[in-house]
Structures are given as structure tokens and as C-alpha cells.
Amino acid sequence: MSKVLQFENVTKQFGDFIAVRDCSFTVREGGVFGFLGGNGAGKTTSLRMALDILRPSEGRITILGAPPSRENAAKIGFLPEERGLYRNMKVLDTVVYFGRLKGMSPADARKSALGLLERFDLADRAKSQVGKLSKGLAQKVQLATALVNAPQLLLLDEPFSGLDPVNQAVLEEAITEAAQRGATVVFSTHVMQHAERLCDRLLLLTRGSKVFEGTQDEARAILPSRLTLTARSDPAELPGVAAAAPVGAPTDGWTLFEVQLESGANPSQVLEASTLRGFALRSFDIDRPSLHEVFIHLVGADQEIVR
Amino acid sequence: MKDVLLVAGREFRQIVATRGFWIMLLIVPLAIGATIFASARLAPNPGVAFTLVDHSGLFTERLETRLERDHQREVLRDLAAYVERWDIAGLEPAAPWGQRGNWMVDSEVERFVQLGGADAALERLGRALPREAPEFDKPARLFPRVDPPEAVPTDQGPEAFGAALAPALKEDVETPQGKLPLALGIYIPENLGAPETAARVWTNGGVNYGLLNIVHEELTAGMRLDVMQAGGLSQQAAAQVQALSAPIVVIEPAAGEERGIFATGSIIPVALMYLLLITAVTTGSMMLQGVVEERSNKLLESVLACVRPAALMNGKLVGLGGVGLGIILVWIGCAVAATLVSSGAIADMLQSSIQALDQPWMWAAMIFYFLAGYLILSMAFLAIGALSDSMQEAQAYLGPVLIAVMLPLMIMMQSSLRNPDGMITQVLSWIPIYTPFAMLTRLGTGVSLIEVIGTTVLLVVFIAVELLVLGRLFQASVLNAGKPGWRGILAMLKPKPAGD
Numbered sequence: 017m018s019k020v021l022q023f024e025n026v027t028k029q030f031g032d033f034i035a036v037r038d039c040s041f042t043v044r045e046g047g048v049f050g051f052l053g054g055n056g057a058g059k060t061t062s063l064r065m066a067l068d069i070l071r072p073s074e075g076r077i078t079i080l081g082a083p084p085s086r087e088n089a090a091k092i093g094f095l096p097e098e099r100g101l102y103r104n105m106k107v108l109d110t111v112v113y114f115g116r117l118k119g120m121s122p123a124d125a126r127k128s129a130l131g132l133l134e135r136f137d138l139a140d141r142a143k144s145q146v147g148k149l150s151k152g153l154a155q156k157v158q159l160a161t162a163l164v165n166a167p168q169l170l171l172l173d174e175p176f177s178g179l180d181p182v183n184q185a186v187l188e189e190a191i192t193e194a195a196q197r198g199a200t201v202v203f204s205t206h207v208m209q210h211a212e213r214l215c216d217r218l219l220l221l222t223r224g225s226k227v228f229e230g231t232q233d234e235a236r237a238i239l240p241s242r243l244t245l246t247a248r249s250d251p252a253e254l255p256g257v258a259a260a261a262p263v264g265a266p267t268d269g270w271t272l273f274e275v276q277l278e279s280g281a282n283p284s285q286v287l288e289a290s291t292l293r294g295f296a297l298r299s300f301d302i303d304r305p306s307l308h309e310v311f312i313h314l315v316g317a318d319q320e321i322v323r
Numbered sequence: 324m325k326d327v328l329l330v331a332g333r334e335f336r337q338i339v340a341t342r343g344f345w346i347m348l349l350i351v352p353l354a355i356g357a358t359i360f361a362s363a364r365l366a367p368n369p370g371v372a373f374t375l376v377d378h379s380g381l382f383t384e385r386l387e388t389r390l391e392r393d394h395q396r397e398v399l400r401d402l403a404a405y406v407e408r409w410d411i412a413g414l415e416p417a418a419p420w421g422q423r424g425n426w427m428v429d430s431e432v433e434r435f436v437q438l439g440g441a442d443a444a445l446e447r448l449g450r451a452l453p454r455e456a457p458e459f460d461k462p463a464r465l466f467p468r469v470d471p472p473e474a475v476p477t478d479q480g481p482e483a484f485g486a487a488l489a490p491a492l493k494e495d496v497e498t499p500q501g502k503l504p505l506a507l508g509i510y511i512p513e514n515l516g517a518p519e520t521a522a523r524v525w526t527n528g529g530v531n532y533g534l535l536n537i538v539h540e541e542l543t544a545g546m547r548l549d550v551m552q553a554g555g556l557s558q559q560a561a562a563q564v565q566a567l568s569a570p571i572v573v574i575e576p577a578a579g580e581e582r583g584i585f586a587t588g589s590i591i592p593v594a595l596m597y598l599l600l601i602t603a604v605t606t607g608s609m610m611l612q613g614v615v616e617e618r619s620n621k622l623l624e625s626v627l628a629c630v631r632p633a634a635l636m637n638g639k640l641v642g643l644g645g646v647g648l649g650i651i652l653v654w655i656g657c658a659v660a661a662t663l664v665s666s667g668a669i670a671d672m673l674q675s676s677i678q679a680l681d682q683p684w685m686w687a688a689m690i691f692y693f694l695a696g697y698l699i700l701s702m703a704f705l706a707i708g709a710l711s712d713s714m715q716e717a718q719a720y721l722g723p724v725l726i727a728v729m730l731p732l733m734i735m736m737q738s739s740l741r742n743p744d745g746m747i748t749q750v751l752s753w754i755p756i757y758t759p760f761a762m763l764t765r766l767g768t769g770v771s772l773i774e775v776i777g778t779t780v781l782l783v784v785f786i787a788v789e790l791l792v793l794g795r796l797f798q799a800s801v802l803n804a805g806k807p808g809w810r811g812i813l814a815m816l817k818p819k820p821a822g823d
Binding site: 089099105 | 326329333337340341616617619621622624625626627628629630631
């Protein structure tokens with residue numbers, strides 16, 4: 017898979033403030049890539065640099081095989097965090113206008129715009145003024161402006177913020193569809209649920225610095241899984257178990273234990289050892305760490321994120 | 324370039340779609356149309372009626388003769404202008420109507436009357452008149468005389484006459500020219516000139532100095548004649564002395580060449596200067612609103628992901644320029660249509676002013692100054708928009724900028740009414756933000772080509788610098804939120820890497 021977006025030791029400084037610090041990562045073609053981080057982590061600045069709206073103070077960025085420039089606009093779709101549209105423009109004209117700005121012919125832009133409006137249940141509002149739409153409908157129009165050119169690379173900055181559950185579902189579907197047709201989707205979020213549902217790979221940023229890059233499994237593996245089991249005796253003697261604490265009083269001789277594994281140990285080893293030693297078990301539950309927990313572990317609890 | 328045109332097209336359509344644009348577009352032609360209509364149809368008749376009781380029997384005829392001569396003088400003046408307008412003066416150059424200045428010469432007026440007046444003249448000229456020429460419109464008599472109202476006694480002394488006439492002086496009376504206010508009631512006693520006697524004149528309180536002067540002059544002339552005769556002059560000699568008039572020949576250049584060159588030559592450029600001010604300020608405000616909307620709506624980021632800040636800025640300027648030019652074209656079209664429809668004084672004035680601008684470079688300069696002025700003001704509005712998150716913020720910048728632009732221009736406009744080429748206008752010609760306005764004001768006064776070239780070079784350099792500065796300001800500020808202080812603005816003007 018070729019590299020769609022690559023940051024190499026990128027730093028962006030605004031006066032004394034460093035928004036992005038020596039950041040390197042690579043987004044490969046296909047799939048959904050998540051920028052995770054709290055407010056002020058450097059997500060928006062990174063996306064703006066990828067789009068050539070801002071230039072890095074140091075380092076190098078490559079997007080679709082070339083340095084950032086508007087020459088790439090035809091292959092990129094972008095949904096900014098702070099959204100807005102020309103209130104006096106008609107819905108169809110708005111989408112067509114952005115298609116034209118991305119190098120599409122008037123006919124192609126119109127055809128694509130009509131298709132998107134149909135898909136987002138906005139076909140009957142094509143001639144309405146944007147200013148007369150509800151917030152939810154206007155956000156759909158904005159999404160259409162990002163998708164009108166069927167982009168190879170879709171950059172979404174906090175795309176779910178401000179959306180109601182129905183429109184969140186519409187957006188999730190659009191992201192999934194874009195990925196299925198082969199586009200690479202990069203989106204920033206501070207809502208871990210969205211990342212867990214959609215992202216194949218993740219980049220965790222805090223205060224402008226990268227703290228993690230990899231798959232969800234790799235992220236979860238940073239923290240040991242939690243194990244709870246019900247046994248007649250203390251499981252602390254089992255190999256791989258660092259400690260075990262009873263939860264509540266025994267019932268009919270059975271006690272629920274919360275087990276802390278040794279570093280590098282995994283629950284399946286504990287289960288295997290129990291079976292071999294004839295260690296009686298009534299229940300055995302593995303609780304993998306959530307991204308939220310991983311995030312808190314990596315960046316600290318003071319970061320503003322949402323489960 | 325394609326991006327610039329796309330942005331320009333959107334800006335153009337956005338402004339054209341506003342109600343304010345159409346109000347502005349239509350208000351000037353409507354105002355001109357209303358003025359023409361009002362002056363043609365609704366203008367009050369300048370004439371007033373008077374009534375006269377002459378117990379001496381010496382002045383009625385004298386006054387009538389004078390009024391008739393003055394009326395014929397006006398007819399001759401208008402006829403000569405009409406003949407010249409339709410280019411048939413050469414048909415009878417020696418006729419009284421063959422020269423425009425003849426109306427000032429009593430003997431020419433008399434000759435005109437002897438030749439049969441306007442009717443006879445028009446009959447002689449009729450065949451030569453072009454088809455499109457409208458019928459000659461003879462001026463109405465200004466001061467028709469009417470009989471005293473029936474209820475007014477004329478033989479019971481002046482007091483009774485005046486008292487009875489007073490109510491009638493508040494009313495209009497029927498005259499051959501239609502209903503006119505009864506402005507004067509004149510009572511001349513039998514023995515005017517004897518001690519303790521005076522002619523009495525009652526007025527309606529209006530400004531009737533023209534008629535009053537004529538009455539006074541003719542009564543004086545009549546009395547002088549009596550005195551001259553009493554002194555031994557024969558009636559004929561006394562009449563000759565009275566009729567003496569200093570010979571005067573007024574020589575005017577042909578129309579459209581030099582006559583009124585300053586006035587006529589300045590009409591189009593000065594009109595353009597006013598139109599420039601109106602359109603630039605109005606459409607600039609519309610663009611300012613658009614830029615503030617983009618910033619407050621947070622949609623700039625979406626646009627900047629597709630086009631460079633410079634392309635966005637230039638697109639806005641081009642779009643706004645298109646709006647301005649469109650407005651001017653519509654207004655000029657309306658003016659041309661008005662001249663074609665009216666084919667009278669306005670057409671003459673426009674034709675004269677076009678002829679007065681006889682150098683091709685003057686037209687080029689006029690168009691250049693208009694576009695340059697438009698660009699300079701538009702850029703100022705764009706800069707304000709780039710610095711403001713809301714219209715309230717924009718107002719804070721707009722006030723001082725408008726005062727700085729308008730105040731010197733107001734002073735210049737005031738002084739240019741007396742002298743379009745005065746010191747203030749000359750000085751402002753060399754200050755680039757005022758150059759277009761000052762030079763448009765001066766263009767019709769015969770400003771030198773060297774001065775035009777000098778101010779043009781300065782203006783071009785200024786616009787280039789302004790574009791550069793605005794580009795940096797726009798680029799640096801479009802994604803910044805909040806109102807920057809003056810230090811912040813200066814920091815934005817420092818060169819930075821593109822895209823930053």
C-alpha cells in the first residue's frame with residue numbers, strides 16, 4: 017500500500033506556542049485513520065498543514081505523493097471542524113461550487129452534487145437557500161461539499177461534533193462507504209467511541225506530540241487486559257498472575273476474584289495453566305482495556321476527551 | 324486564474340442577488356428620470372401676470388412695447404440655439420438667428436420682428452431641418468398683462484384700488500399662457516412726475532424683481548423723455564437719446580469646440596467621479612459584509628482547502644470590479660437612452676461634453692482612473708473584512724477609513740465647484756488614494772498629459788504595493804479569530820512563507 021499522507025519531523029510554531037512538535041507518522045492507502053487527542057493536541061493544525069492552509073515551521077509533509085498544494089485539491093475532500101456555508105447560496109449551487117473549485121467540470125460537478133443530495137435526502141431542497149435549512153441539513157450539505165469530487169483522500173476534522181445521533185449515523189455510513197470504494201479516510205476526533213467503531217489505525221497526539229501510532233489492537237496491548245474469575249481458592253499461585261483480590265464474600269465456597277496479570281502475560285495462558293493444574297473455575301471473563309483507558313494511560317487524565 | 328474567475332463569479336452572483344444592489348442600480352436612473360420628468364412636466368411656470376391702471380395714458384404702450392421686445396429677444400435666443408443645434412445656421416448666416424449672440428443686440432431683435440418673428444423664420448428653415456428635429460418650442464411670455472378684476476375700482480384713487488386688489492393678489496388669474504399668479508398691481512396717477520406723486524405697486528409678496536425692474540425702468544424712461552422735451556429737445560431727438568444702446572457684438576466659439584470647454588469637458592469625468600464614489604462605497608460595503616460572513620460562518624477553511632488565499636482575494640476584487648462595471652454600464656445605458664428619448668438639453672449637453680474630450684488619451688485616462696479608484700477603495704474594504712469577525716468590528720475600522728477617504732474629497736468637491744483645477748485638487752492628484760477622484764475632477768480642465776502620466780505611474784506603484792500588503796494581511800488574518808490590535812496588524816504585514 018502506498019503512502020497517502022506522511023509527516024516527517026513536522027513542527028508548527030505560532031510565536032512562542034508550539035502546536036505540533038516533531039511529529040512523524042504515515043497514513044497508507046485505504047482504510048480509516050484516526051487522529052485522536054484532546055483539545056489543543058494539534059489535530060486541526062496537522063490537517064491544515066496537510067491541506068497547505070498552514071505551512072510547517074520545520075519538517076516535511078507529503079500528501080498523495082507530493083508536497084501539500086492546491087494542485088491536490090481535486091483528489092481531496094475536506095470537512096473542517098468549524099463549519100459554515102454561504103447562507104444566500106442555494107444548496108445545489110453550493111455543492112456544485114465546491115466541486116468546481118476542486119477542478120470538476122460544471123456538468124460533472126452538477127451530476128455528482130445531485131447524486132449526493134439524493135443520497136442525503138436533500139434532493140427536494142436543492143433549490144433552497146442554505147440559510148433556510150436546519151443545522152442538521154446544513155451539515156449534510158457541508159458533507160456533500162467534501163464528497164462531491166469522490167476524493168481519494170477524505171480529511172475530516174472532528175466530523176461528529178455538533179451532529180445529532182441520526183446525522184452521526186449518516187456520517188458514519190458515508191465514512192464507511194468512502195473507505196469501501198477505496199478512499200483513504202483520515203479523521204480527527206476526541207470521541208473514543210467513534211474511533212473504536214471506525215478506525216483501522218490510530219494516531220494519538222497530546223500537546224502537539226505523537227504518543228502512539230498503530231492499530232487498535234496494538235493500542236489496547238499497551239495496557240494489560242483485566243481478568244475476573246470465580247474460583248474456590250486464590251488464583252495468585254497461577255503463572256502469569258501478579259495479584260488477585262477477592263470481590264465480595266464467597267457464595268457456596270466460590271469467590272469472585274479480580275486478577276492483575278504480570279507484564280507480558282495474557283489471559284489465555286492463565287486459563288491453560290488452570291486447566292493443567294486442575295484449578296477449579298466457575299467463570300473466566302477477559303476485560304480488554306478501552307481506547308479511552310489507553311488514552312488516559314498515555315496522556316493523562318487531564319486531557320479533554322469523551323468516551 | 325480559473326480559481327480567481329470561479330470566486331469572482333460567485334462574488335458577482337452573491338452581490339447581484341441582494342436587494343441592496345438592485346436598489347442602488349435602479350435608484351440613479353430613476354432619480355435622473357424623475358428629475359427630467361419633473362423639470363419637463365412639473366416645473367412651475369416662471370411667468371407671472373400683472374394688472375395696470377394708467378391714468379396718465381403715457382406708460383401702458385411703453386410698457387407693452389418693452390415686454391414684447393423682451394419676449395422676442397428670448398424667442399430669438401432660443402431660435403438661434405435651435406438652429407445651431409440642428410446645424411442649419413449656415414443656411415442664412417446673416418439672418419438674426421444665424422448667430423447665437425444676436426439676441427443681445429436690440430437692432431437684431433427688431434430686425435427679427437420685422438422679418439416675421441419665429442413663425443416666418445421657421446417657415447424659411449423648415450425644409451432644411453432634419454427629420455428627427457423636434458418642433459421648435461417658443462418660450463412663453465413671462466409677464467402677461469390682465470385687466471383688473473371687475474370688483475376693483477380703477478377711478479376711486481390708489482387706496483381704493485389697492486384695497487380691492489389685495490384679495491386678487493393671492494389668487495391665480497386666467498392669461499393666454501394659462502393660469503398664472505397675479506403678482507403685481509400697478510397704479511399710475513395722471514400726473515406722475517409732479518411733486519408728491521408716485522406710481523403705486525402692490526405685490527403678492529413673491530420675488531418679482533424682474534417685472535418690477537422693467538416697470539421702474541420704463542416709467543423712468545418715460546419721465547426722462549418728458550424732461551428732455553421740456554428742456555427743448557425735439558420729440559424725435561429725445562426719442563433717439565432714449566433709444567440709444569451701446570453696440571455690442573458677442574462672439575462665441577462654435578459649440579463643442581471651445582465654448583464652455585471647462586464646464587462641458589468636465590461633465591463626464593466629474594460625473595464618473597461621483598459614480599465612482601457611490602458605486603465603490605456601496606459595492607465595497609456589500610463585499611465587506613460577504614468577507615465578514617465568510618469569517619464569522621467559519622467557511623473560509625473549506626474554501627482555502629481548494630484555493631489559495633491570494634486567488635480568493637483576487638477573485639473577490641475581480642467579482643466586485645465586475646459588479647461596479649456592470650452598474651456603470653447600466654447607468655451609462657440609461658443616460659444614453661435618456662438622451663435619445665429627450666433629445667433636448669441633456670442630449671446637447673452630453674454631446675458637447677463628449678466633443679470636449681477630444682483627445683483619445685483622455686478617455687483612456689478616465690477609464691483608468693475610474694478602475695484604479697474602484698480597486699483602491701475595494702481593497703480597503705477587503706482589508707477591513709479580513710480583520711473583522713463581525714460587522715460591529717468592521718464598523719470600528721470602517722469609520723476612520725471612510726473619514727480619511729471622504730473628508731479630503733468633500734473639501735475638494737466643494738472647492739472644485741468654483742475651480743475644478745484649484746490648489747486642493749492639484750495637491751490631492753498626487754496622493755494616490757485621492758488621485759483617481761482629483762484627476763477625474765480635473766480631466767475636463769485641460770490637465771497636461773505629463774501630469775496624467777506622472778500620477779498614473781504613482782498610482783500603479785501604489786496599487787501594486789497595496790495589493791502586496793493586502794495579500795499578506797488577507798493571508799495572515801483570514802483564519803485568525805478575534806480583533807487584532809495595531810501591533811498585531813503590523814505583525815501580519817511582515818513577509819511570511821506562503822500559505823501561512
